[in-house]
Amino acid sequence: MVVQQLSSPREAVARWREVAAGTGPADRPAVERAVRAAYRAAGLAEPSAVLWFGSPLEAALAALALRGTAPEGLPLGPAAAAPATAGVRPGGAVSVREAIRTRPWEAARERVHADLGASGWAELWALTGGELWPQTRALSGRIRDAVLDRLAPAPTEDDEQEVRDRARPARAAVRLALLDGVLGPHDAPWLAAFDAVGALGALAPLAEIAAGAGWWWPYEGVALVCERPTELHRDEAGRLDRADGPALAYPDGFALHAWRGMPVPPEFLDGLAGVTPERIRAEENAELRRVMLEYYGYERYLADSGAEPLHRDETGVLWRIQLPDDEPVVMVEVVNSTAEPDGTFRTYWLRVPPSTRTARAGVAWTFGVSEADYRPQRET
């Protein structure tokens, strides 16, 4: 098979960008058909059961039960019992991820590489997968870490030696169970690259599963498939972001809370609406304090604390907030040059290094140019 010329990287990226951010219930019969097709394409017997789970957390539990490697003391719950209920014997399950995902993926990559050459492949990747990689990678990493931390919490320095000794193999067991999973929609970068040159080939069933469901775990005789999230809220930079609820939530209740990409505890958001300058100053966790400050508003905080600007010029105003036991927050206040529909000009605040001395130096730093060089002749 000869791959096509780079005819549609733009369409492929648009299509798979949407898949990577997909939410809502799966079309289960269609996905199950694709799962069976994926087994057949890999030369395997179709699974006798395709089991559905509400989130990667539940599916990971079932995977641990199937593998027979659940950490001691982990309450497995109904998700882990699902395979047995469906007549699949738990313990010693054999992952077929290699045959189903890795091998056809490697074959597709080799074929495209051979047809396009090294530089052609690099170009294809830059225009397709590279566009989607940072966001999908960050999101799947966050989900993976959250599943790991809930099933096998990381020990702290205060924990007894015995607790720490138990945590290490428990976390390893969960990591291994997660490695059996196929990332479905979060494989979008690769699928976009192959799709752009018409080289999905044997990966077509995987592409269909990715477009219709969440993560999934192929084992000999049984496949575990996750629903997609019910909620996914991101900011313009693609980071998880929501102030009044989970930024990512699954139908079974598994959820991640985050503010502009920063993970926060769920109860933290509840208190955010009533946050005061005193509470901000009293918060010991520097990252949470930053979230509180951003939410409360730098402008309001500065007004409340009677702060005086450090410096002011035609690029903006430089402010500083002193915090106990922490480096000061230094920000430039910049005014948008284009009026809002109501005729006002929106102000925004950008944090800059604490060593910044002038507003121009601050704005120049945000663009990586020197203070002397930063001279825009037109701004909108």
Add this chain to the structure above:
Amino acid sequence: MYRQGDVLIVPVEESAVPSVVAGLPARPRDPRGRLVLALGEVTGHAHAVVGPGELRREAGPFGTAWLRLPEGGRVVHEEHAVIALPKGWYRVVRQREYTPGAVRVVAD
């Protein structure tokens, strides 16, 4: 140099464009035939150039983009006034923000 929101567009002499830029792939135009300098994930609002030319971008979220406009062009955005660019080469920089221990991209 020109600033449209969180994007800075800096004119550069053709002789000052690094040779590696020629090896970077030319970015495809969007469905409206524009060169997209920066795209908002949620709103889909874009800083985009209308006019003939090409855009090449280094990899990574902070990768510098290089813009060649043989006849000049116009930079448009849903929430910002249009900026007219004379013909020539430009370096396009996304605004970033300081965070202790890290740096993050600004999303306006």
